[in-house]
Amino acid sequence: MKKVLIVGAGVAGLTAAVRLQYLGYDVTLYEKNNQVGGKMNQIKEEGFCFDVGPTIVMMKDIYEEIFSFCQRNPADYLPMEKVDPMLHLYFSEEPPLSFSSDLTQLMHTLESISEEDAQGYLGFLSDIYKRYLIAKDAFITRSFRSFWDFYNPSSLMAGLKLRTFNDAYSSIVKFVKDERLRKSLAFQTLYIGVSPYQGPSLYTMIPMIELFYGVYFIKGGMYTLAQALERLFKELGGKLYCNTIVDEILIENKQAIGLQIGKETVFGDAIICGADFPYAMTALIPNENDRGKYTDKKIKKMEYSCSCFLMYLGVDKKYDVQALHSIYFAKDFKRNVDQLFEEGTLPDDPSFYIYVPTLMDESLAPSENEAVYILVPVPELSKFSDWSSATIEKYRTQVLNKLKEETIFKDIDEHIVFEKQYTPKDFQTDFNAYNGATFGLKPTLKQSNYYRPHNKFAYADHLYFCGSSTHPGAGVPIVMQSAKLAVEELLKDDQ
Numbered sequence: 433m434k435k436v437l438i439v440g441a442g443v444a445g446l447t448a449a450v451r452l453q454y455l456g457y458d459v460t461l462y463e464k465n466n467q468v469g470g471k472m473n474q475i476k477e478e479g480f481c482f483d484v485g486p487t488i489v490m491m492k493d494i495y496e497e498i499f500s501f502c503q504r505n506p507a508d509y510l511p512m513e514k515v516d517p518m519l520h521l522y523f524s525e526e527p528p529l530s531f532s533s534d535l536t537q538l539m540h541t542l543e544s545i546s547e548e549d550a551q552g553y554l555g556f557l558s559d560i561y562k563r564y565l566i567a568k569d570a571f572i573t574r575s576f577r578s579f580w581d582f583y584n585p586s587s588l589m590a591g592l593k594l595r596t597f598n599d600a601y602s603s604i605v606k607f608v609k610d611e612r613l614r615k616s617l618a619f620q621t622l623y624i625g626v627s628p629y630q631g632p633s634l635y636t637m638i639p640m641i642e643l644f645y646g647v648y649f650i651k652g653g654m655y656t657l658a659q660a661l662e663r664l665f666k667e668l669g670g671k672l673y674c675n676t677i678v679d680e681i682l683i684e685n686k687q688a689i690g691l692q693i694g695k696e697t698v699f700g701d702a703i704i705c706g707a708d709f710p711y712a713m714t715a716l717i718p719n720e721n722d723r724g725k726y727t728d729k730k731i732k733k734m735e736y737s738c739s740c741f742l743m744y745l746g747v748d749k750k751y752d753v754q755a756l757h758s759i760y761f762a763k764d765f766k767r768n769v770d771q772l773f774e775e776g777t778l779p780d781d782p783s784f785y786i787y788v789p790t791l792m793d794e795s796l797a798p799s800e801n802e803a804v805y806i807l808v809p810v811p812e813l814s815k816f817s818d819w820s821s822a823t824i825e826k827y828r829t830q831v832l833n834k835l836k837e838e839t840i841f842k843d844i845d846e847h848i849v850f851e852k853q854y855t856p857k858d859f860q861t862d863f864n865a866y867n868g869a870t871f872g873l874k875p876t877l878k879q880s881n882y883y884r885p886h887n888k889f890a891y892a893d894h895l896y897f898c899g900s901s902t903h904p905g906a907g908v909p910i911v912m913q914s915a916k917l918a919v920e921e922l923l924k925d926d927q
């Protein structure tokens with residue numbers, strides 16, 4: 433039985449570990465932290481339970497596929513419930529919009545704006561659906577090893593058909609007139625840390641995916657997935673070591689041969705790295721000659737997604753919460769986005785996202801209490817790094833003031849009984865996210881598909897990468913797909 437060593441038990445590392453163990457490999461998974469999940473982590477304190485990072489479950493089929501692949505019933509591991517309405521959007525000076533994946537409800541929302549915009553919205557969905565199908569077949573479900581995997585007539589034709597050269601916002605403008613609808617279709621590029629005014633227009637497929645395939649909630653919150661993958665891996669006989677920092681991926685004569693863990697050297701037939709790719713290059717492969725074009729200089733020059741400032745609030749009061757997921761747009765959204773990606777300053781009037789999981793699962797807080805998660809997009813650390821305690825305190829107050837002014841949480845500061853924050857620095861320290869960029873390398877055209885770090889390492893054999901900064905990109909289902917592609921690459925080499 434061949435021995436595979438995996439670095440990092442984030443979603444990607446866990447998924448790769450489960451697949452390979454099921455296929456008969458002898459897999460050992462090493463995680464630096466005391467629990468699995470990586471950014472999909474959990475804070476469980478004083479009766480409150482918070483997801484640290486991801487909260488929105490979309491592309492449910494991909495979540496379930498790993499369990500079906502291992503001949504398990506997904507429902508035994510992931511109790512899921514459909515979320516409807518999927519999302520409430522609030523605009524400072526205009527009425528809010530509620531988005532449902534029920535077509536009748538959706539039409540009600542759209543026609544309340546105008547029949548012309550309802551028609552435009554449906555036209556947009558049809559257009560992006562066609563492009564999504566092309567992207568799915570030609571890029572998302574395929575990995576790229578060599579130049580010719582990408583530069584061949586069918587890939588190039590698919591690339592042209594994608595028409596992805598303009599930005600998300602401009603691609604929407606021609607379909608709908610209402611500014612709220614335009615924002616509702618464009619802002620979701622922030623889910624993968626890229627500006628809606630710059631990122632490739634293809635990422636407007638995110639709202640389409642939410643509408644067509646639904647948004648779900650996993651009982652217990654997103655962390656249930658990390659626990660389920662850990663449980664399955666152990667049931668299959670896999671070996672997991674937490675609190676174990678991998679110091680180096682050992683490469684000899686252009687072949688990965690093992691891992692250095694403190695004083696111990698562990699040898700394996702293949703290595704899969706689920707730790708953030710740019711971090712892995714600079715920290716785990718110290719000799720630049722072993723990593724081809726990925727020199728320290730190149731890694732530093734690459735572009736990174738934005739990051740997040742998070743507040744996890746346990747409150748001893750029940751509020752009239754209307755939706756599991758709500759977004760509050762800044763008065764000047766464009767300026768807010770420019771501060772994140774161009775100016776590198778902390779947005780003075782930020783947009784923010786609120787997630788209240790206790791609406792779906794009361795067990796996540798003591799009775800008559802609420803668990804409230806607030807996410808504010810902020811620049812990554814190479815653009816803004818002053819996360820001193822004074823900055824945190826100031827920003828916390830600013831965000832709380834916005835909550836009190838704009839949301840139902842008018843008196844929240846009087847009811848906070850538990851509080852914790854996460855800054856980009858915490859993502860860097862806790863999960864080795866390069867620049868604290870929560871979504872990894874920014875998915876610009878120059879850093880996508882063939883140009884994104886490959887799942888099979890080009891500069892050493894027996895070495896594979898998965899996770900947000902590799903192909904196909906960030907987001908839970910997409911990193912699960914990257915793990916599947918990394919495993920398929922390993923299998924190809926092991927034939």
Ligand SMILES: Cc1cc2nc3c(=O)[nH]c(=O)nc-3n(C[C@H](O)[C@H](O)[C@H](O)COP(=O)(O)OP(=O)(O)OC[C@H]3O[C@@H](n4cnc5c(N)ncnc54)[C@H](O)[C@@H]3O)c2cc1C
Pocket residue numbers: 439440441442443444445462463464465468469470471472484485486487488489490676677678679706707708740742807862863864865870871898899900901906907908909911
């Ligand atoms: C705030 C936030 C909100 C998000 N919201 C959503 C959402 O709603 N929906 C969605 O689909 N996606 C969302 N995402 C994105 C999603 O969470 C990530 O894309 C995904 O979890 C990344 O998984 P990963 O396995 O690639 O990386 P990671 O989770 O970073 O895993 C890497 C693992 O490697 C470990 N590691 C690193 N270095 C070493 C070492 N030297 N030795 C041993 N172990 C090491 C780390 O500790 C970590 O466990 C969100 C992310 C964040 C941060």
